Structure formats: C-alpha cells, structure tokens
Amino acid sequence: MKELVAAALAAAKERGRDVADVPLAGIAAAAGISRSTLLRRLGGSRAALDEAVRQAGVDPGGRPPVRERAIEAAAHLVAERGLAGITLDAVADRAGCSLPSLHTVFEGRDGLLAAVFGQYGPLPDLEALAADPPEDLEGAVRALYETFAASFAQEPRVVPAVFADLFSRPDGPAAAMMGANLPRTYDGLNRLLQPHVEAGRLRPLPVPVLVQLLLGPLITHILLRPVLEPAFGAGLPSVDRAIDHFVDCYLRAVALPGA
Structure with missing residues (x-):
C-alpha cells in the first residue's frame, strides 16, 4: 500500500489537487499499473487508499481542496x-x-x-483589468488606482498586513510573498502602461519608475489614513476623491502633451 500512497500523493501534487480529487486512472498511471489492477489491489474501492493516505498524515480531501x-x-x-x-x-x-x-x-x-498574496492581493483584479483595459490613458490610470485601493480594503485585510511587515522587515516574509508574485504583477502593469508609452502618451520612463510614481502616493495615503483621519476629520478627502487628485497629478507628471 505504501507505493500506492506515494503514487497518489505524487499525482495529487502534479495536478495541484487533493488526493480525493485525482481520478483513479491518474493514480494508476503514477503507480505504473492499470486502473483495473489498482482497483483490484484496493479491494474494489478507493476508500482503502484514502484511509491509507490519511494514516500517512495527509488529508485526502473530499471537502473543498x-x-x-x-x-x-x-x-x-x-x-x-x-x-x-x-x-x-x-x-x-x-x-x-x-x-x-x-x-x-x-x-x-x-x-x-x-x-x-496571489489570491488576496491586487493580482487577480489587475490581471482582469489587463485583459480588458480602458482605451484612454486617464481611464487606465484611474482603473489602476481603484484596483490597488480596493485591494487594501478587501476583507480579510491581507494587503495592509503585508505592507506593515514589509516596512518593518524589508527582508522578511512579506518581501518573499510579493517577490513570488512580482513577475505576474509586473506583466499586468506592463500590459497596461507600455502601450501608452509606445503610443507617445506617456514619457518613456522605465516601467518600474512609472509604477512607483503611480502607486507610491496612493499607498502612502491609504496607510496613513488611520493617523490622518483623527487629525483632519472632514478635511481629509475620501479615498475616491484622493484618487481623483492622484490621477490628475500623475498625468501632469508623466503624460506627454496631446495625450
């Protein structure tokens, strides 16, 4: 049974699923035997295999993965x-x-x-935005601000916790979380900004610089709001109104004439 458990775990890992969600044919292939042989060795039911996997210390699944x-x-x-x-x-x-x-x-x-971070950070909405971007530069910039602002407000509040750790420990787990998702994040941002650079609407700055100029003010504003709200009260603009200001300032800084 040990070799069947090992085959089941290998097949599950390869597919990114629980053992219970891997078809018997896939487990049989990983074990180098036929499906009928596997069933015969299991006594006609996969219940014995699931129990053996459980005894090995791994939850075979059957609930949400x-x-x-x-x-x-x-x-x-x-x-x-x-x-x-x-x-x-x-x-x-x-x-x-x-x-x-x-x-x-x-x-x-x-x-x-x-x-x-890949699921509860800005990446899912960023990739959806990059797949169907606004055509105009102002619309793209505004959509990016709204996407990242929404990620800070999303429950559970993972993104604020990640930035809190990042600022206190630049070489800690937050940096690893963000770094692992950086290639996909960069790809999404590049797909949204680079066409406007190529069309002569944005200054031809490196994309990381364009992104820092874009997101730096917003992130600072959102992280400081808990401190600013008691001090300024009604004088502090809402996040939506702050985004209006950031969009205007960003375009003044990096948009080329006629954009």
Missing part, C-alpha cells in the same frame, strides 16, 4: 495576527487539515504565504 481551505485560513490569520504570527501549525488547525498536507501542497510556509 486543502489548497483552498489553507489559503483562506492563512488569509484570516494574517489579517488577525500579522505575518509574524503565522505558523503552519496554526493554519492547519484553522483549515482542518494536517501539517504534512500543507507541506505537500505548498512546499512550506513561504509557498503558502505567496499563494495568499
């Missing part, structure tokens, strides 16, 4: 405790899965945290 449960559990823990308070043991307990399951699916804490 371990990956989904773990990402959701970790996101709530990040919002509640900050990144410093996250352990795989705590995530496994909250998600109702085993510690070996987390190692199998994510290959450690860094992999899990990167998946959390």
Whole structure:
C-alpha cells in the first residue's frame, strides 16, 4: 500500500489537487499499473487508499481542496495576527487539515504565504483589468488606482498586513510573498502602461519608475489614513476623491502633451 500512497500523493501534487480529487486512472498511471489492477489491489474501492493516505498524515480531501481551505485560513490569520504570527501549525488547525498536507501542497510556509498574496492581493483584479483595459490613458490610470485601493480594503485585510511587515522587515516574509508574485504583477502593469508609452502618451520612463510614481502616493495615503483621519476629520478627502487628485497629478507628471 505504501507505493500506492506515494503514487497518489505524487499525482495529487502534479495536478495541484487533493488526493480525493485525482481520478483513479491518474493514480494508476503514477503507480505504473492499470486502473483495473489498482482497483483490484484496493479491494474494489478507493476508500482503502484514502484511509491509507490519511494514516500517512495527509488529508485526502473530499471537502473543498486543502489548497483552498489553507489559503483562506492563512488569509484570516494574517489579517488577525500579522505575518509574524503565522505558523503552519496554526493554519492547519484553522483549515482542518494536517501539517504534512500543507507541506505537500505548498512546499512550506513561504509557498503558502505567496499563494495568499496571489489570491488576496491586487493580482487577480489587475490581471482582469489587463485583459480588458480602458482605451484612454486617464481611464487606465484611474482603473489602476481603484484596483490597488480596493485591494487594501478587501476583507480579510491581507494587503495592509503585508505592507506593515514589509516596512518593518524589508527582508522578511512579506518581501518573499510579493517577490513570488512580482513577475505576474509586473506583466499586468506592463500590459497596461507600455502601450501608452509606445503610443507617445506617456514619457518613456522605465516601467518600474512609472509604477512607483503611480502607486507610491496612493499607498502612502491609504496607510496613513488611520493617523490622518483623527487629525483632519472632514478635511481629509475620501479615498475616491484622493484618487481623483492622484490621477490628475500623475498625468501632469508623466503624460506627454496631446495625450
């Protein structure tokens, strides 16, 4: 049975699924046997295999996949405790899965945290925006501001916790979380901004500089709002109104005449 468990875990890892979600044909192929042979060795039912996987310390699944449960559990823990308070043991307990399951699916804490930021950070909405971008420059800039502002407000509040950790520990887990998602994030931003550079609407600055000029003021404003609101009260513009100002200032800074 050990070799069948190993084959089931390998097939699950390759597909990014729980063992319970992998067809018997896939497990049989990983074991180098036919599906009928696998069923015969299991006594006609996969229940024996699921139990053997469970005895090996891995949740075979059947509920929402371990990956989904773990990402959701970790996101709530990040919002509640900050990144410093996250352990795989705590995530496994909250998600109702085993510690070996987390190692199998994510290959450690860094992999899990990167998946959390990939799902609860700005990336999903950024990629959706890049797939169907506004045609005009002002519309693209405004949509980017709104996308990133929404990521700070999304519950559970993962993004504020990530930036809090990043500023306090530049070489900590937040940097690894963001770094793991940086290629996709950069690709989305590049797809939105580079066409306007090529069309002569934006100054031909490196995309990282264009992005820093774009997002730096917004991120600073949002992170400081808890301090600014008691001090300025009604004098502090809403986030939507602040975005109006940031859009205007950004275009004045980097848009070329006639854009």
